[in-house]
Amino acid sequence: GENVEQHPSTLSVQEGDSAVIKCTYSDSASNYFPWYKQELGKGPQLIIDIRSNVGEKKDQRIAVTLNKTAKHFSLHITETQPEDSAVYFCAASWSNYQLIWGAGTKLIIKP
Amino acid sequence: DAGVIQSPRHEVTEMGQEVTLRCKPISGHDYLFWYRQTMMRGLELLIYFNNNVPIDDSGMPEDRFSAKMPNASFSTLKIQPSEPRDSAVYFCACKRAQSENSPLHFGNGTRLTVT
Numbered sequence: 001g002e003n004v005e006q007h008p009s010t011l012s013v014q015e016g017d018s019a020v021i022k023c024t025y026s027d028s029a030s031n032y033f034p035w036y037k038q039e040l041g042k043g044p045q046l047i048i049d050i051r052s053n054v055g056e057k058k059d060q061r062i063a064v065t066l067n068k069t070a071k072h073f074s075l076h077i078t079e080t081q082p083e084d085s086a087v088y089f090c091a092a093s094w095s096n097y098q099l100i101w102g103a104g105t106k107l108i109i110k111p
Numbered sequence: 112d113a114g115v116i117q118s119p120r121h122e123v124t125e126m127g128q129e130v131t132l133r134c135k136p137i138s139g140h141d142y143l144f145w146y147r148q149t150m151m152r153g154l155e156l157l158i159y160f161n162n163n164v165p166i167d168d169s170g171m172p173e174d175r176f177s178a179k180m181p182n183a184s185f186s187t188l189k190i191q192p193s194e195p196r197d198s199a200v201y202f203c204a205c206k207r208a209q210s211e212n213s214p215l216h217f218g219n220g221t222r223l224t225v226t
Contacts, residue, residue, distance in 0.1 A: 034214070034215075036215075041219065042217075042219050042220075043115070043202050043204070043217025043218050043219050043220055044154075044202075044215075044217050045217065046214035046215065049214070089154065097142060097159065097161075097166075097206075098156070098167070099156070099215070101153055101154045102153075103153050104153060
């Protein structure tokens, strides 16, 4: 079945620097790749997503890139701020109703 | 829009007791999902409904778990009898069926502790 691997499990960066989180997926039929942010005590919240017919998508300080050939996609956060500290999850799916989740990355922004 | 409302936020119970978790989805969202989150296993989909009908319950771990959606504005997840290994955060989420790009909206979860 589909499997999604996410790295690193913990990422610590200096405020203002960039952060990159990477995911790989196994099922070549996957065509939808969302990223969710989970703050302490809350449920995950969608921050950006990409479909397989697009290689890159940006939204202000956040961008996602997709390499279909290599079956990996990445989340890029530039100019990190304290409020970016959270756990980030990638996911992959061939159906928007059945997501396969990565294990999560705890992002720590150091002041 | 109050978002997805889950109750209770925290539940502590003894092994063998029945536990009922509740969810009120966002009005107009046709799909409802129940997830379980633990450190060891991450986010696991337990079951999801479309228009109040269970579509896929293959993630429900055992017969001790059951879920219902009697109407479009209410769903329950019941564990009977509960066991310590059921301790986790349980999330309810919903989405609109209109667009494939519509996101999952999660509630803030119920943290269940079974002693």
